[in-house]
Amino acid sequence: MTHPYTHYVEEFVKLQEEAREMPLGDFAPASAPRLMDNAPRVLVFSPHPDDESITGALTLRLRRELNYRVCVVAVTQGSRVDRQEARLQEMYGACHFLGFELITTRQNGLASINPKTRAGNPDGWATSVETIAQIISYHRPSFIVIPHDQDWNSTHLGTHHLVVDALKTLGPAFKCRIIETEYWHPMSDPNLMIQSTAEEVADLVAATSFHKGEVVRNPYHLTLPSWMADNVRRGGEIVGGQGEATPVWNFATLYRVRDFVRGGFETCLKAGRIIPTGGDLAAVFKIQ
Secondary structure: OOOHHHHHHHHHHHHHHHHOOOOOOOOOOOOOOOOOOOOOEEEEEEOOOOHHHHOOHHHHHHHHHOOOEEEEEEOEOOOOHHHHHHHHHHHHHHHHHHOOEEEEOOOOEOOOOOHHHHHHOHHHHHHHHHHHHHHHHHHOOOEEEEEOOOOOOHHHHHHHHHHHHHHHOOOOOOOEEEEEEOOOOOOOOOOEEEEOOHHHHHHHHHHHHOOHHHHHHOOHHHHHHHHHHHHHHHHHHHOOOOOOOOOOOOOEEEEEEEEEEOOEEEEOOOOOEEEOOOOOOHHHHOOO
């Protein structure tokens, strides 16, 4: 049976097939404002190379609209030793394309960053925590980006706890705003929905495509627009309120924003916040 939506779905499939033939990575850097020497810092703790691009809608806007310095920490370089150096080089390309800086932890990245190691190898875990604490202490970020604590993938879970454990070693005087991301498992209580333009999504897709070894295995870059489209459906009610009208947007990403003060998390948004293209990012991400 043919009806108007047949054409819609067939065109969607056609676009996916065409996109599979497009080149991967190696694009000239996208345009971004020149950084000031004293630009506020955003530290993104990326569990794997590619997470910085997949969940990077907000950090891309912070870089372009507020001219914040976005520094991506390569927590791990993947579990395959034979691919670790290549994945780091792919990550350099993606970050350079987006106007982000890249920070490494040690040669080949940290290993076994997961809840099992945290519970069963306290000495090894403590060494990794110290490495992360040193990075945070050196850069003194105003904002830190980590996966949320239920993001399913063991390295995403490990990265969340690794950074939080490191923050707790810095003493009660340290404070910053924490931005939690989702990918493998949706958050039950995100409090921020960020709109992205078609151009921004295209840049995130292009950046993800720099991770050639991963997207050949699983085309994360091609499914990114669909995921971001579905985030509009979820966020319209979960962030905006059940039964509220969903914004007429094409793309969005959901986050949870909290403050880390006096060694723990505190609420910083009294209600969910929806920030459209051109909206006031500084209202949530101003420097205290």
